[in-house]
Amino acid sequence: RRWNVAVAGATGLVGGTLLSILEQREFPVGELFPLASARSVGKTVRFRGQDVAVQDLETFDFSKAQIGLFSAGASVSKVHAVRAGQAGCVVIDNTSQFRYQDDIPLVVTEVNPHAIAGYRKHNIVANPNCSTMQMLVALKPLHDAAHIERINVSTYQSVSGGGQKAMDELARQTTALASGEAVRPQVIAKQIAFNCVPQIDVFLDNGYTKEEMKMFWETQKIFEDTSIRVNATAVRVGVYFGHSEAVSIETRRKLTVGEARELLSNAPGVVLMDERKPGGYPTAVTEAAGTDAVYVGRIREDISHECGLNLWIVSDNIRKGAALNTIQIAEILVKEYL
Ligand code: 2RA
Numbered sequence: 001r002r003w004n005v006a007v008a009g010a011t012g013l014v015g016g017t018l019l020s021i022l023e024q025r026e027f028p029v030g031e032l033f034p035l036a037s038a039r040s041v042g043k044t045v046r047f048r049g050q051d052v053a054v055q056d057l058e059t060f061d062f063s064k065a066q067i068g069l070f071s072a073g074a075s076v077s078k079v080h081a082v083r084a085g086q087a088g089c090v091v092i093d094n095t096s097q098f099r100y101q102d103d104i105p106l107v108v109t110e111v112n113p114h115a116i117a118g119y120r121k122h123n124i125v126a127n128p129n130c131s132t133m134q135m136l137v138a139l140k141p142l143h144d145a146a147h148i149e150r151i152n153v154s155t156y157q158s159v160s161g162g163g164q165k166a167m168d169e170l171a172r173q174t175t176a177l178a179s180g181e182a183v184r185p186q187v188i189a190k191q192i193a194f195n196c197v198p199q200i201d202v203f204l205d206n207g208y209t210k211e212e213m214k215m216f217w218e219t220q221k222i223f224e225d226t227s228i229r230v231n232a233t234a235v236r237v238g239v240y241f242g243h244s245e246a247v248s249i250e251t252r253r254k255l256t257v258g259e260a261r262e263l264l265s266n267a268p269g270v271v272l273m274d275e276r277k278p279g280g281y282p283t284a285v286t287e288a289a290g291t292d293a294v295y296v297g298r299i300r301e302d303i304s305h306e307c308g309l310n311l312w313i314v315s316d317n318i319r320k321g322a323a324l325n326t327i328q329i330a331e332i333l334v335k336e337y338l
Contacts, residue, residue: 002030003334006065006089008057008080009072010034010045013164014094017323018069019047027327028334035060036072062087066338067330070094071322085123090333092326098126099218106221108133109328110269111140115222116332125329130321131155131211131234131243132218137294137320138270138313139249141263143223146251146307150229153215156237156244157200158284161317162187170238188236197236209234242284243317246298247310254307257299264296269320273297282314289316292324 005022009015011034022029034045035057044051057076062068062084070077070084071094081091081098098104105118106126119125128136139148159166165187173183173193183191190197200211208216212232219230237244265272271293273282282288282295294315302308315321 001334002028003067003338004031004033004065005029005330006033006035006060006062006068006084008035008068008070008076008084009094010054011036011040011043012071013160013167014071014318014322016045017318018071018326019045021319021323021327023048025327025331027330031064033060033065062089065089067333068092069326069330071326081124082122089123090119090338091124092127092329092333093124094127094322094326096129096214098122098124099128099214100221101126106218107325107329108136108140108222109325109332110137110267112222112224113332116329116337119333119337125333127322127326127329128218128222129211129214130161130315130317131157131232131245132215132222133321133325134243134294134313134315134317135215135245135247136219136222137315138264138267138296138311139247141267141270142249142251142255142260142309145259145263146253146255148223148228148249148251150231150250151219152231152248154233154235154246155200155211155215156196156235156239156246156284157211158239158242158317159188159192159236160241161200161243161321162236166192166236167240170240174238192236193238195238198233200234200236208232239284241290241316241318242288242314243321244284244288245313247313248302248305249309249311250302250305251307251309255309257301257309260299260309260311264299269294271295274299281312284314284316288314290319291316292319294320 074095074097105115211234281297298312
């Protein structure tokens, strides 16, 4: 059986990665409908060795597609993902639009694939935020074994999370600094080249940013546990691809390093890289960028808490953090539900 697939936001960073992963995983695509705003109509995208014409998302008839992969912004999904679902097209949405809606499932395929069954209400499944995604792939086996009660996490998020404009800004600033010119931040509030900026998304009344609160809200929904506490600090760093996270968990039952390593070495989607020697740990540039795994290293028992454990978690935010999980959800949908 082959499936007609619409990709909304096909000309964007995640959209392009969706197309390449559909090819790499040989997803059974019948007809591909690359969709984008009217200004992109006339462009083409490459898919399976062919140039495919981009169509206007605003006017596309979604009854032509059985699967819709959306990554075109929350305001677009708010209108067109709903319209697609009503036309019988099952949508996997990458934006934050539906993640916190109780009757729309929020799914990490290695963590809560059973929740996909809830797609039927609106024909929509929500894809989590990239920083939540990689953290929960790594924490799932530890949570199952020892019940995580609290998570402290500091993220070091690459500029590709902010889209092509943020990537272009890093390149521009790096060049400017190399030639002694002034740096003029436009997309990111302060200089990002050779710097760390402790703000991603807007500030909320409690002093957290929306990016930080996403990790709290989404962890509770995906783990189906409103008692789990999450305290996040989300930082943008001058890296192109790959988010890194320093995570400290507190568990109900003590987890030793040995047990954690054993659990993680057998966990789906995880690559353990944990040697206490120079380079014995994963980084965004050397392991994560362009690959599909969630890498875990620097595992050590927390000297400040009797049931605490520290980990370093790294993954490609555009692949597993967005496009890959989206397609893994689609694979489960066509295999088990459609
Ligand atoms: C970011 N996670 O990194 C957010 C959205 N992709 O900017």
